[in-house]
Amino acid sequence: MIDKKKANLNMKKQWAKFIVVVLLYLLFLYWVKSWLGLIVIPFIYDVYISKKINWQWWKDAEAPVRFVMSWVDAIVFALVAVYFINLFFFQNYVIPSSSLEKSLLRGDYLFVSKLSYGPRIPQTPLTMPLTQHTLPIFGCKSYISWPHWDYRRVPGLGTVQQNDIVVFNYPAGDSVMTEEKYQAADYYQYCYLYGMQNVEAPSQPVDSMKAQQQWDFYQKVLAKGASIIKGNPNEFGDVISRPTDRRENYVKRCVGLPGQTLEIRNKRVYTDGKMNKEPDNVQYTYFVKLKQMIPDAIMVDLGITMEDMISMNTYGYMPLTNRAAAALKQRTDLVEYVREVTDSDHVDTGKTYPVDGNTGWTRDNYGPVWIPAKGKSIDLNLQNIAVYERPIRVYEGNELEVKDEKIYINGKEAKSYTFKMDYYWMMGDNRHNSADSRYWGFVPEDHVVGKPIFIWLSVNPENVGPKYRWGRLFNMVDNIK
Numbered sequence: 001m002i003d004k005k006k007a008n009l010n011m012k013k014q015w016a017k018f019i020v021v022v023l024l025y026l027l028f029l030y031w032v033k034s035w036l037g038l039i040v041i042p043f044i045y046d047v048y049i050s051k052k053i054n055w056q057w058w059k060d061a062e063a064p065v066r067f068v069m070s071w072v073d074a075i076v077f078a079l080v081a082v083y084f085i086n087l088f089f090f091q092n093y094v095i096p097s098s099s100l101e102k103s104l105l106r107g108d109y110l111f112v113s114k115l116s117y118g119p120r121i122p123q124t125p126l127t128m129p130l131t132q133h134t135l136p137i138f139g140c141k142s143y144i145s146w147p148h149w150d151y152r153r154v155p156g157l158g159t160v161q162q163n164d165i166v167v168f169n170y171p172a173g174d175s176v177m178t179e180e181k182y183q184a185a186d187y188y189q190y191c192y193l194y195g196m197q198n199v200e201a202p203s204q205p206v207d208s209m210k211a212q213q214q215w216d217f218y219q220k221v222l223a224k225g226a227s228i229i230k231g232n233p234n235e236f237g238d239v240i241s242r243p244t245d246r247r248e249n250y251v252k253r254c255v256g257l258p259g260q261t262l263e264i265r266n267k268r269v270y271t272d273g274k275m276n277k278e279p280d281n282v283q284y285t286y287f288v289k290l291k292q293m294i295p296d297a298i299m300v301d302l303g304i305t306m307e308d309m310i311s312m313n314t315y316g317y318m319p320l321t322n323r324a325a326a327a328l329k330q331r332t333d334l335v336e337y338v339r340e341v342t343d344s345d346h347v348d349t350g351k352t353y354p355v356d357g358n359t360g361w362t363r364d365n366y367g368p369v370w371i372p373a374k375g376k377s378i379d380l381n382l383q384n385i386a387v388y389e390r391p392i393r394v395y396e397g398n399e400l401e402v403k404d405e406k407i408y409i410n411g412k413e414a415k416s417y418t419f420k421m422d423y424y425w426m427m428g429d430n431r432h433n434s435a436d437s438r439y440w441g442f443v444p445e446d447h448v449v450g451k452p453i454f455i456w457l458s459v460n461p462e463n464v465g466p467k468y469r470w471g472r473l474f475n476m477v478d479n480i481k
Helices: 002-032 035-050 063-088 187-198 211-230 296-302 306-315 322-330 385-395
Strands: 090-094 108-113 165-169 175-177 239-241 249-256 261-265 268-271 283-290 317-321 335-340 366-370 377-379 400-403 406-409 416-418 423-427 448-458
Touching (some): 002 035, 063 090, 165 423, 175 187, 211 239, 211 385, 249 268, 296 322, 306 317, 317 322, 322 335, 385 400
Antiparallel strands (some): 090 108, 108 448, 165 249, 165 448, 249 423, 261 268, 261 366, 283 317, 283 335, 400 406
């Protein structure tokens, strides 16, 4: 009798657990709008109620099998849990470069929330957890391209706001050179560089060409550069394509929102004619000539890194915050001069976006450019088509052609285009040392990964200063203005 009561009580507990788990699971399916997941409910029922399937058969096996399978079970569970958490809730991200210094530093480990802007349903769901695109050691792809699902984002806590720091997939990372030293390079910048070096010089300056001639010239340049890169696999490796969610993760500050008109005038960013607030620790590049080495204590105090010193020793300039530049100017015992770099110094920083346009824009004087917004239209012409060609053709999947001074989209003449997605303009706070939207253009909404919430660890990669930056631990990223 007692055993029967215990069995009944145990069954009631199992039913209670089953109901709670199913309700939570149904809420999750409602959130992600994916009712295909209902096929899992019979298996949940079996785990808690019917127990027809012996899910842990290995517990009754011989010792060697039991030992191995216990580890396999634990590892599989951990990988599935991490995969699920990283997809829908949060992931870790480490700052790999100095493009956001001195707001975020190399070696900062960030807690990145997927809930802030809403997590994306994975476009390439079959991927190895804890990898982005490449398996460590083996060096091969860590994902399977099929199945590939269309972009969809589930509701989040908010949307990207002006001056948010955002983690996103690198838009120009759709095409990648596989040779290790070129994997982080911008494929399209290289196509432009090698194309310009190897295409026969035109009979007239590009500035004096008609719009159609300019378009044809740049298409020829890019095609030539692409053929050189693809024809030299020993140097560049293969050129491969990566799906959106498997592209490299970048982190920048959003300085332009969908529908805004952005312009950079003498280094300052304006949106809709209003000057945007500069980050508190914004950096620009300065020519610096030293009389003697800067002491380590001053370098630490002013945030000057060894990377900055290498830049100065190699090129004669380095990035400095306003505070650091003012402080060095006062140290006439250490410094002969400090002067901010301008466009007139003709420092080569690569071709600004669009690489197939003749805009004359620079990193310090750029635009104006309208940032596409979902459902909004723009009149297309030969003066702006180079700016919007990539969103129309690559990000939104249309065929685009320019011939006889007319624009054709999907085979039909087009005088305007209505965008299907929102786009953003991202820039680094280290304004003269950042590969950002000025070089590769707009960030589509389907590339947005999440929002950094706080720094949970900060490791100093420099030989100057302490190994761990304890004062940065648990600093909220929203407070970094």
